[in-house]
Amino acid sequence: MLTLICRHFLARSSYYYALTAIALLVMMPTFSFVPEGEHLEQIRQRDFITLHTRNTPTTYYEGRHGPTGFEYELMRRFADRLGVSLNIDASHHPESVLPAVREKGDLGAAALPLLTDTPGIHYTRPIINMQPLVVYRRGLNGITEPSDLVGLSLGTLSGAGTSKALRELQEDYPELSWRESHELEVAELLAQIEDGRFDAAVIFEHQFRINRLFFKNVEHGFPLGDPVSMAWAVPSGRGLGLLKAANRFLEDLQQTGALDQLVARYFGHDDYLEYVGTRTFLTHLDARLPRFTEDFKQAAENTGFDWKLLAAIGYQESHWDPEAVSPTGVRGLMMLTRPTAKEMDIENRRDPAQSIDGGSRYLRSIMDRLPSDITGDDRLFMAMAAYNVGLGHLYDARKIAEMRDGDPDSWADVREALPLLQQREWHSKTRHGYARGGEPVIYVRNIRRYYEMIEYVERSRQQFFQLEQTPVNADPLLMFELIPPLD
Template identity: 65%
Template sequence: MPLIPSAPLRHTAIALLAIAVLPLLPEPPRTARQGLLDTILIRELLSVHTRNTPTTYYEGREGPTGFEYELARRFARQLGVSLTIRADHHIESALEAVRQEGDMAAAALPLEPDLPGVVFSRPIIELQPVVVYRRGLPPVETADDLPGLTLGAIGGAGTGRVLNELQADYPDLRWEASSEVEVAELLGQVEDGELDAAVLFDHQFRLNRLFFPDVERGFLLGDPLSMAWAFPADHSLTLVEAANRFLSGLHESGELEALVARYFGHDDFLEYVGTRTFLDHVEARLPQYTELFREAARASDFDWKLLAAVGYQESHWDPQATSPTGVRGLMMLTNATAGDLGVSDRLDPAQSIHGGARYLRQLHDRLPESIQGKNRLYMAMAAYNVGLGHLYDARRITEQRGGDPDLWADVRESLPLLQQREWHSQTKYGYARGGEPVIYVRNIRRYHEILSYVERSRREFPRLNARTTQPTPIDP
C-alpha cells in the first residue's frame, strides 16, 4: 500500500544541531507556557525534537534534509521564525522532551490521542505496517505464519499497538520491541539471524531495502496508522492550531503530496540496471555527450570513461534529471555546489559535465595525502555521493574498529554503520544512508569496466576485420 497524504539506543550526550546560527534563548518560565506560540514569535525561534533517521532528519548530500525536517522548516518559515533541530532522540525521548521542554516533536510519531502530557496535530500521512522476514525462511504471507517466529519492532512507533490487537486472535504471538533501535538496526537483526521477522512501516522498508538484500517483504499488517506532530499539553492550543492550519494548507495546495513523492516515491534510484540496458544507453545516449566528457577529462585529469560512468550512475545520461532531494542535471549537482563551481544552469549538459568533473577533482585533492591510488579515487567518488563529512566519519569508525582508514576496502565496511544509532551517535555529522556510497562506487566501477571493454572492442574488432578483408590499416 503506497504512502499517501491522509486527510488530516541508546541514550547519547545531548547534541544541539542548530539549523540557524543563533544563540539558544532560555526556555520561558513554566507559567509562560500558556502562550507558547507568542513566546516562539517573541524569541523568533522554533525548537523541534526529532530523530536522526532517513525519514525524519539527517545531513544529506545537499545539507540538512528529511521529510519531517522539510515540513518543520516550512512551518518555521510560515511563522517567520528560525528553526533549531534537536535530533538526538528516539521516539520515547522525543515525546518526553516535548512534555518537559517544548516546542514540538516531529519524529515519525504515531497519532495517539490518549497519550498523557501531549496533544497531537491533525494527521500528516498514513503509516502502513508491513511484515518483513529473512530470506531463506518459509514465506511469511499471512498472520497465520507469525506465531513461532522471533519477531521485532521499534518501541513507541505504533507497530506494537497493531501487534497487540493481532495477539487477541493469535495468543502465541510473541515479539520484542525496543526504543533503542532504529529501522536499519532492526533490518540488520533480521538479516543477521537475530530475528526471524520484523514489523515496521512500508515506506521505511522501501527506503532501506536496497541495503538489506536478504530481507524479504512479507505482507501488509492491519490498517494504516496516522503520523502527526506532538506538542506539550500544558498550554493553550494556539501553536497546535497554527500547525493544523499550515498542514491543511499544504495538503490542499498539493505540496504535501509532492513532498511525499519526493521523499518516499523513489526507492530504486540506486538500483543496478542490467548490462543490456546500459549498452543500449551507450549506443543511444552517450555519443551526444562523449566529446563533452573528453573535454572535461582533459581539464580535470580523469579518464573520460570514468566521468561518463559517474554521469550514468547519477542520471542515466539524462540532462533533465531531478532527484527526490532536488539535485539536478546530468551530473546531479546540488544548487549550492553548482554555485560554488560557477555552474549557472545545472540542466545544461556542458556546464553539468564540466562542473561535475571539477567537483570530483576538488574532492579527490582535498583528501588526506595518506590515501593513495585507487583508494583515493574510490573515496572521492563516495564523497561525491554522501559528502566529505560523512566519509570522514566513516574513516574514524574504521579506525575505531581496527581497520585502515586509508583503504577503501576497510572504509566501505564502515560506511553502512552510519545508518546505525550505535555508531552514528558518536560521529560529527550523524546519520547517513551509508550503504548508498558503497553501491554507488561499485556501480561506477562496473560501468567504467564495461565502457573500457566497449572502447577496446571498437578498436580491436576493426583491426581483426582489416587483416582479412581490408587492405589498408585502420588508425586506432
C-alpha cells in the same frame, strides 16, 4: 507514477483521517485558564522553535546540501510560516520524544503515531498514514499471513506505533511473542534480520521503502493491521495557539497539494530501480567500487563535483567495468566516445583513471557551457542529461519546454519535454531532430538514485551498523524488551 504513489499513500486512508479528527475533538479541552497564545507568543519572542526528532532517513538527516528529511522539510516550512528559526534536537528514539516535548520542548516530529491517551500532549491533525508492514529475512518461505508469525523471532521498535498491530494480533494468536527495542532505529533492526538475530520485524511501509535498498536480504511481507496516523506533538497546558497554528499550516499544505509533493519526493521513488537490479548494485558497491574510489575522488577534486556523483555516473555508464564496450564503439568505465576522448586528451579509454578523469572533465565542460540562467540542481541535472543525449538535443528540449509554456531553465519542465523528441510533431520543430528523449530522463533519474544509495551507504556504515562493534560477550537482545505470549 510518483503522483499515483502519492495519492495512494495519502488518499487510501481518508477513513482514518475522519476517525482521528474525531479523536482530536475529544482530546481538546473545552476551556483553559492558560492564555490561548501563551506558548506561541513565547516562541515568537525568543525567535526560535525547538523540534525534537529522530536522526533517520524518513525524519531528519544531513544530506548533500545540508539538513533534509520529510519531517524536517515540514518543520522548516512551519518555522518560516511562524517567522522564527528552527532549533533541532535529533538525538531521540521514538520513546524519548514525547517526554522531551512535555518537559522542555516546543514540538515533536518523529514519525509519531497519533494516540488518544497521551498525558500532557496534544496532537495535530493527521499528516500522513503509516501502514505497519511485516518484513522478513530472505530464504524464509511462506511468510504471507499473520498466523505465519507465530514461532518466529520477531522484533519491532518500542514507542513507534507498530506494537499496536502486534497486540491486536496477539488477541487472536495468544502464543505470539516479540521483542521491542528501546534503543535501535529501523535500519539497525533490518540489519539484525539480515544477520539472523531476528526472523522478521514489523516496521512502517514508508520506512521499508526508503531502507530496502540497503538490505538486500530483507523481503517485503504483508501489511499488518490498520494504518496509523502520523502527527506532530505539542505540550498541553500551555495554550492552544501553537497547536492551532500547526493545524492551519498542515491543512494549507494538504489543500494546496504541497504535502502530496513532499510525500512523492521523499517516499515515492522506490520503483526507480528494479529490485533485483538494486541488489546487483549493492554487490558491485562492495566488489567493484573500492578499486576506483580514489580515482573518483581525484577527479572530484579536479572538477568540483561530489565524488559519489561521479561514481554514480560511472555505474550508470558501465557498472564500473573498465572493459565495457557498447555496440557503437563507446567504451570504458565512463563510456567515452572516440571524439570525446580526443577532446579531453584521453589516450586510453580502457584505462579507468583516464576514463574517470575524461568523463568528469567532459561533464564539467558541459556544465560550463549551459546558459547562466540555469542554476543549482537544475544545472547539474541538465548537464547529466546532455552527457547522455548530447547538448544539442538538450537545447531542443529546452525549446520544446518553452513552446509548451514551461520554464526552459527548470529541469522539471525540460524533463517533461525530452521524451517529446521522439514524436515527429515536436522534433520536426527543433534544430537537431529526433532523439530517444526518454533515455536521458531515466538516465538522470537512475544516477540520482545511485548517488543517494552511495551517499546513504557511506553515511550508514558507522551510523547504522554500530551493533557490529558490540563487545563479543554482550547480548544484543538486551536492547529489547520481550513481549511474552498471553497466558
